[in-house]
Amino acid sequence: MGIFLLIFLTAGITLLALTFGDEKQVQPISRERQEFEKLYSTYDTLNKDYYTDIDQDKIIDGAIKGMITSLDDPYTDYMDEKQAESFHENISSSFEGIGAEVQQKDNQITIVSPIKGSPAERAGLKPRDVVLSVDGKSLEGMSANEAVLLIRGKKGTKVNLSVLREGNTQPIKVSITRDTIPIETxxxxxxxxxxxxxxxxxxxxxxxxxxxxxxxxxxxxxxxxxxxxxxxxxxxxxxxxxxxxxxxxxxxxxxxxxxxxxxxxxxxxxxxxxxxxxxxxxxxxxxxxxxxxxxxxxxxxxxxxxxxxxxxxxxxxTVQTTEEFKDGSNVKFTMAKWLTPEGNxxxxxxxxxxxxxxxxEYANLPFISPDKKLSINNSSEEIKAGEQMLAALGYKPGTVDGFFDKNLQTAVKQFQKDAKLQQTGAIEGKTTIALMDKIRTKIQNNDVQLNKAVETVKKELAK
Known part of the structure; x- marks a missing residue:
């Protein structure tokens, strides 16, 4: 008995897939099976009596997706030919997109993790961020693979996401320029x-x-x-x-x-x-x-x-495996649990x-869109994020309440002066980008988790 192992970094979704034993084949289904009587009857009725001609492939794909949706399992999915092609493309040495792994969770498309150095990471996307829409199109009810086909695209093109971060009440707009995502690991x-x-x-x-x-x-x-x-x-x-x-x-x-x-x-x-x-x-x-x-x-x-x-x-x-069909489509489904060495x-x-x-806390602040102007006498969640960023960088924005007052304007002008930018007193464009870059650098230079890990290694060395 051999061991067939299959775990993919797929088109935007992380798959853990393995089968111990021989690879399974898709078995033909006899029409005599009673549990399929309603399914066949419905198909025959629509094919014969629906008021227009039906797309038979689309109807069959929909039936498969319906079965899979009923399982309420984000890791079980059906991929049509186009989605399957994207699935296989992502295990190559590189692909083009924003560089974020996503999954469907609680009927929402959720970020699992951005890839290091990717446009998604530079834009500030975080694990558990919920992507509500792509270029204005709602992702409600979509599978992860369907969402990924909208998010991915050619290098140099832009994609606009509406993202809701845990703990926030209002979504934020994130504009990301797609790039080649090398799988350097x-x-x-x-x-x-x-x-x-x-x-x-x-x-x-x-x-x-x-x-x-x-x-x-x-x-x-x-x-x-x-x-x-x-x-x-x-x-x-x-x-x-x-x-x-x-x-x-x-x-x-x-x-x-x-x-x-x-x-x-x-x-x-x-x-x-x-x-x-x-x-x-x-x-x-x-x-x-x-x-x-x-x-x-x-x-x-x-x-x-x-x-x-x-x-x-x-x-x-959980553990997933895939069944490949002759037309290039496939079904990915959960077939087992994996446990830790101690059985957890x-x-x-x-x-x-x-x-x-x-x-x-400043490491988890939401993205601020450079395309949006944040200025005096306005209020929003993005303004609050700007206040928190400036405070973390040592400036004095006043009360952190999401309201753009004179104190915040003064802090912004001082930041712009230090960054050698035009002192407009508003957060937009180059100021927004510089502000987020400074926060990213601060996080990297003051990595408290890494510092604790190094401290732990030193304690082991001292024993």
Whole structure:
């Protein structure tokens, strides 16, 4: 019995898909099956007596989508030929779009995680942001794949999103210029005291090899400890997650388990041949760490005793597989649960880190549209966000209440002066972009989660 593994970074949605055993084939359905009597009868009636000719392919696709919608499972979906083509395109080395993983959750299209360095990240999109519309078209009732076809597009073109952030009552408008999104997944940097930070942003075809190479490069530079950063990592290819987990989890220790509906369990064990690393390791996680990255985090925590730092992870604990049809369409469906080495099911719960560290409030402020003018005597949620940004940067906008008063105008002018911009006293255009860039830089330079992870590595070194 072979092992068929299939986990994709798809067209905007993270899939964890694997099948232990032989790949299944789609079986033909006999018309004698009584449970399909109403379905066939309805089809025949419409085909014969509907007042206009019907599109038979569209009717069949709709019937399949109806069955899938009734399951109320955001990870089970039907993809027509065009959607399936986009699905397969996204596992290549690059694609064009905004660079954000999305899923359908509670009948809404929700951001799982923006890709590092992508237009979505630069625009300030965050995990759990709800995308209400794309270029004015409502996404209500759409599947994630349908939404992605609207969001994606050619490099250099703009897409306008209406986004609702958790805790806010009013949606914000986000204009994003699409770009080529390379699937570069490993970023290594040596920090002070010879502690390396290696960030893995997703699991694609070469991630395991890239991580091994980066670790060797850091060791050649005298690495004494390592922070494995899995924040904002929405998942990817399972074989790569297995390869990465096996670099840290001792040989034959459990990496994860799969449980089927009949109660049968399959256990995946570490393929490590080199033993546990001789240097201390800490893993960084956050609410954007999902799916395969949660498998790695749980495996390193429970089977290798490696501490987790950050905030609770996303919480995706189900397994999907796909059935391909001859016309190029496919059905993706949930076929099992995955469990941590100790048998915990983290679905909708996430993984709680050993050391909880939240980012400051200004790290989660909503996007402010550069196309919108925020000026004196107006009030809005975006003005409130501007006040909070200026306050975080050390300016004095007065009372943070969403009202653009004289105090805020003075603070804006001072910011514009320091940024060598025209002192209009209004937040718009270049001022908005500069303000958000400064906040992004502050978050990066004052990364309290990374600082705590480094501190934890140092404590391990001191033992």
């Amino acid at each position: 490993v970023y290594a940097k040596m920090l002070k005291d010879k502690i390396a930070r290696i960030q893995v942003t997703s699991f694609s075809e070469r991630t395991g090899s890239e991580l091994e190479k980066s670790m060797k490069e850091m060791q050649a530079q005298g690495m004494k400890g390592m922070v494995l950063d899995l924040r904002q990592n929405p998942g990817g290819l399972l074989d790569q997650a297995m390869k990465i987990a096996s670099l840290f989890v001792p040989k034959d220790e459990v990496v994860f388990q799969v449980e089927y509906r009949n109660g049968k369990k399959e256990i995946a064990k570490s393929q490590n041949t080199g033993g546990k690393p001789e240097f201390p390791v800490v893993v960084l996680v956050d609410e954007g760490s999902a799916s395969a990255s949660e498998i790695v985090a749980a495996a390193l925590s429970e089977s290798a005793g490696i501490p987790l730092v950050g905030v609770k992870t996303y919480g995706k604990g 099911w983290i679905h909708k719960k996430g993984i709680k880190p050993n050391v909880e560290v939240k980012l400051p």
